[in-house]
Amino acid sequence: MDKQIRNSAVTLLLSLTLLLSACSGGNGGNSHTPPEPESSVSPSSTAETIEKAPLPYEAPLTGLKLEKPAEARPIVVMINNFAAARPQSGLSNADVVWEVLAEGGITRLIAVFQSTAALTDTIGPIRSIRPYLIDIGDSYGAVLAHAGASTDGYAVLQRQGKPYLDEISNAGSYFWRSKERKAPHNLYSSLEKLRTGAEKKKYSLDKQVPPYTFAEAGSTEAGVPASDITISFLLKNYSVGYLYDSAAGLYKRSIGGKPHIDLNNNEQLSGTNLVVLGANHKTLDNEGRLAVDMASEGPAILFQKGKAIEADWVRAPDGMIRIVKDGAELPFVPGKTFFHIVPNNPTFESHVSWVQT
Numbered sequence: 134m135d136k137q138i139r140n141s142a143v144t145l146l147l148s149l150t151l152l153l154s155a156c157s158g159g160n161g162g163n164s165h166t167p168p169e170p171e172s173s174v175s176p177s178s179t180a181e182t183i184e185k186a187p188l189p190y191e192a193p194l195t196g197l198k199l200e201k202p203a204e205a206r207p208i209v210v211m212i213n214n215f216a217a218a219r220p221q222s223g224l225s226n227a228d229v230v231w232e233v234l235a236e237g238g239i240t241r242l243i244a245v246f247q248s249t250a251a252l253t254d255t256i257g258p259i260r261s262i263r264p265y266l267i268d269i270g271d272s273y274g275a276v277l278a279h280a281g282a283s284t285d286g287y288a289v290l291q292r293q294g295k296p297y298l299d300e301i302s303n304a305g306s307y308f309w310r311s312k313e314r315k316a317p318h319n320l321y322s323s324l325e326k327l328r329t330g331a332e333k334k335k336y337s338l339d340k341q342v343p344p345y346t347f348a349e350a351g352s353t354e355a356g357v358p359a360s361d362i363t364i365s366f367l368l369k370n371y372s373v374g375y376l377y378d379s380a381a382g383l384y385k386r387s388i389g390g391k392p393h394i395d396l397n398n399n400e401q402l403s404g405t406n407l408v409v410l411g412a413n414h415k416t417l418d419n420e421g422r423l424a425v426d427m428a429s430e431g432p433a434i435l436f437q438k439g440k441a442i443e444a445d446w447v448r449a450p451d452g453m454i455r456i457v458k459d460g461a462e463l464p465f466v467p468g469k470t471f472f473h474i475v476p477n478n479p480t481f482e483s484h485v486s487w488v489q490t
Contacts, residue, residue, distance in 0.1 A: 188200055193247065194245065194247050194273075194342060194345060195467060195469055196467030197468065205328075205338065205339070206276060206336075206337065206338045206339060206342075207274065207342050208245075208276050209276070210243075210244045210257075210279070211242075211243060211259060212242035212244050212256075212257065213259065213317075214232070214388075215318060216370060217315070219393070220393070220396040221242070221258065221396065222257055222395065223256035223257065223323075224402055225400060226249040226397075229470050229471075230243070230244050230245070230469075231269055231471075232366075233266065233269070233473075234414065234474070234476070236420055238368040239368065240366055243266055245270075253323050255396075256321060257321035257322060258314070259278065259279060260317070261280055261283070263286050263422070264424070265424065265427055268427045271452070273453075274341070274452075275342075276297065276298060276331045277297040279297065279300070280299065283422055296337075298327055298331065304334070307322055307329065308322045343451040345453075348464035349467065350466075351437040351464060352437065352463040352464055353442070355442050356441055358439060358440060359377075359440060359441035360489055360490045361374075361376055361377070361487060361489070362376075362384070362436060362487040364475065365484050369389070370389040371389065372389065373386065374390070378403075384471075386404065387401075404470055405465070405467065406470040407437070408472045408473065410446045410473065410474050411432040411433070411474075411477045411484075412429075412475075412476070413425070413477055429448075430445055432445060433446040438466060441487055
């Protein structure tokens with residue numbers, strides 16, 4: 134009996150040993166669960182596969198997509214383009230820039246700000262206004278910002294009740310003078326200050342601007358190659374040049390043979406669309422003040438995507454200047470536009486030329 138008991142005990146002990154070994158998984162008694170295999174898709178690669186929804190709104194003067202609607206009333210600023218005033222500040226934030234002759238063969242820049250969020254950036258130097266410059270700004274339903282005016286300019290502003298902010302007569306606190314330049318080439322402001330001034334004057338700030346027409350392909354079907362463009366006004370140091378950068382889809386601007394720079398960011402000014410308009414100019418007095426006919430239609434050339442399209446300009450019923458061909462409006466490519474008004478004398482064509490580089 135003792136031998137049978139011992140054999141049974143040994144058998145029981147072996148059974149218990151085998152059972153414990155099986156439960157331990159053969160890893161020294163540790164019962165950790167084996168790690169799950171890592172996923173082959175990382176969070177970053179997953180995010181890259183998710184397409185971003187297109188932005189829902191479109192800026193009326195650039196056609197560029199925005200997260201929020203651009204509903205602000207435009208502010209149009211008269212920018213000094215005298216050689217001593219360059220480089221100017223803030224032009225790269227403008228939706229549209231116009232270049233027009235002033236007295237003595239110099240040109241003035243009219244910068245239209247509507248969709249930019251850069252409210253505190255410096256803008257200027259700022260100079261005076263003339264009736265035909267009022268006309269351009271008024272076509273956008275804009276608040277006009279300037280420093281002084283001709284006698285007939287003040288007459289238009291006051292008699293017609295235009296919304297304006299003049300550093301000299303009614304809004305000096307919304308401008309400042311820089312010590313880094315000599316007067317009169319040192320007057321500046323910002324959109325934040327100008328919008329505050331417009332609010333204090335109780336000018337409506339939500340007047341909607343009539344939009345331009347845009348298309349990604351633009352109007353290039355009717356165009357001819359043009360990548361190196363020269364626009365002449367009267368004086369050589371106001372000759373404007375544009376070189377087309379096909380990779381960026383932009384025309385890089387030069388003036389007087391030098392790149393035209395924005396002092397705020399040291400970047401060369403550029404535009405997606407260029408327009409040259411021919412208009413009748415008349416000298417009014419010995420000071421060389423001009424009258425520029427902005428009511429009659431005339432010849433125009435539209436440059437976009439490295440092409441030149443011969444067209445016409447008209448004053449549309451909404452007050453905006455539109456570029457047309459065979460009676461139909463030509464769409465702009467989404468982006469910023471530079472307009473240039475040159476005299477029809479001696480000929481419109483003598484003020485603009487281009488080559489294909």
